[in-house]
Amino acid sequence: MSVKQVLIWATVATSTAKGVMFSVSALFFTTAVGISPATVGTGLTVAGAWGVVTAFAAGRLCDRFGPRRVLLVAATAQGGALAAYCLTRGAGMFVLVACVAVGAENVQRTARVALLARTFTGPDRIGVRARLRVVDNVSIAAGTGFAAVALAVGSRSAYVTAVLAAAVLTLVALVPLRALPALLEGGGDRPARGVRSPLKDRRYLTATALHAVVSMQFLLLTVGMPLWVTGHTAAPDVTVALLLLLNTGLVSVLQVWSTRLVGDVPSAGRAVLHGTVLLLAACLCYAAAGYPSGAGFAVALLVAAVVAHSLGEIVSETGGWELAFEWAHPADSGAYQGVSQAGVAIGRAVAPVVVTSTAIGLGLPGWLLLGGVFLAAGAGTRALSARRQVSQPTLSARQAPRTTPSARTMVGPRRR
Template sequence: MPDSPAPPTLASRILAPFADPVLGTLVIATLISRVGRGIFLTVTVLYFTFIIGLPAHEVALILALASAAGVVSSFAGGWLADRVSARRLLVWLSAADGVGLIVYVFAGDFASALVIAVCVGAIEQAANATRAAIIARAFTGERRVGARAVLRTVTNLSIAVGSGIGALALVIGTAEAYRAMIVGAGVAYLLAVTQLVRLPGSVDAPRAALAAPVTTATGSTDAVASARAERIALRAHSPWRDRRYLLLTALSAVFGMQFGVAEVGVPLWIAQDTDAPEVLVAIALILNTVVVVLFQVPVSRGTHDLRVAGRASAIAAWLMAGACVVYALASGVPAWAAITIILVATLAHSFAEVLSQAGGWGLSFELADPVRAGAYQGMFSMGFSLGAMCAPIVVAATALEHGLLGWVALGAIFLASGLGTWAIARSAARGPGPAASTSAPTDTGSVSVVA
């Protein structure tokens, strides 16, 4: 009997993404740019507050309007990625993003900070949608979800490194230190552009016509009529006409508010309603990062299959609902108990995050019309941006305002959206059509959360 092949070594698994020219390029660019993102996220709010001198309500308004700009630009980025070179579009957007970050050092009042933040927020989300369109075209099936998982793992690692670098500005505390860090963040984005230019032209939308050329009575091609027919054919493939995909996007946007729970709800809950020390906020963030880095890739395997993606979404729904209830239990108990409860809830929340992301990626790719990959990914990214914009309001109006009952209501929202996503996946897997046929059931077993 022949010897079975040896399992891949850790080094070979780490280097595997670099073997693919598209994924390798995206990984290196993400490593560089997301370090800059981590730096920027660490210093932004305090830069607005302590260096520019803006009050808290103006800072909140700036962040909200920047998120709102991202909602619109997400779809625009995907829409453009179907009509122009996605590679060139990503290069220009990433370069503009880097320049936009550097321009922050010239902000001196509310108006200038608002204009810069809105422009940067719009550019950032348009670039994210374009990147998703590139992944949708460059890979198929399981490799698409795997690429998203690898890039998300790299993103978390890089942001963690960038956050540590950005913390130096907080320690030094001078305006010069803050501005130097912001310039460094922008430079990181610009350095990443030097890698993005290496993307091959194959990531662009195919130029094959969707409609037959219109000819005149003499047999020549009518360019104006042919272009009009092409536009009509493109509109027929629009995600705005796909009710199933619209519903998937809406449900994913609702579940995406779980990021707002981690970024807004849990820190304020710990500080205001529990006896746990505030340093627990950082510990919870580190625990979440560890879970994402270790489990996002293995959990994502097989979620190109609609049934597996739906099952991942259902498990995520129950875990997130449970995490909300457990978070609530940390109030009114001794500090040691509150710490234990928060960490248990964070663990459940973190696995809900990686499972929901894996399931959402699989469904967003497999249920999309490949003719309009950019527009569909732009639509899905737009939903995520909308969820991120609404999350602080929803979390504050439920959990932070009403305590236990609010946390239960928030958990019910996540449960309903996650199970709704599972229902869409289950229906699509049973029904005819491209979505069902593009995801052959290669693995319909239970979703694994171990490597």
């Protein structure tokens, strides 16, 4: 089994669990556990802030202990935390468990990217990451479908069963992950000798900040779009579910194809810019759908908005991945990917406030402002990528990631 296959099967398990939790967590916390919605919101906000810290710290842990060990520990911790939700009593315990669950999930996200950075090179890195994103989307959709059974039953025992199933699925991911040999990790699990801190790399920090701005588009789709459709357009409420399915389908079909658009740093910068132009177009279509025009015309505009939004998401993500990999110092790949993932976490954390206070709160001016922010971030990324490139230091033989057949095609001992 190849490294790519190991990561795909692990992603199937963890993302299916994620889909289950997306669907049932709010009702589980408020009805089965008995926590108020305000406490749930506060607790998840605190956990999200902690997730930013763990995403950053995970990079250093990957350089120190190796991505494989970090993945195994984090998956175990997240599975245990999901199961512990069923035993939660009181706000304090809920916040503690939520911090462990969200923090462990962010650690895994950083460790997977660090593993890709160490194992693959060139186009293979974003190609594999694109395939993993497709698997992630499809598996989340499958988990959402499984959770529909619990939602249909609507009892406490059904919600508890769904959460325990998510915990088991997360732990199942340990099975393929344990097959990853330590030899994949750039000299095994020995400590990596750091060369340069990403916190002193102004170019990387600038790119991370710009990508954090662009990454707010994820919450525009999952938070802003539903609020806008149900509260400001003539489209029926069921349109929200159909638009989300449209986004999932487009990402699943086109994400891998989009990697053909990116082959180096300049093309990655162009991809991000083009993606943000599409996001601006999506914002304009969302805004137009809010004007009185009848349900049919509103739905047509919303479909156009989500198509543009999905294409912008696909292209800008592919460009962002390339820059995050290419501009990372190879001897400190974990630390650099930790900074990158922390930036994404920050963007997603502030996105609900930004989206609701601009697009939802101000209407057309807010949509224009939000689209302009996306475009400015894309233009900044393009300008940064167009500068004369300074080549990264070459790794020594001891530091270089191993790309032997065991790293690329075999997991475990070779057959004799």
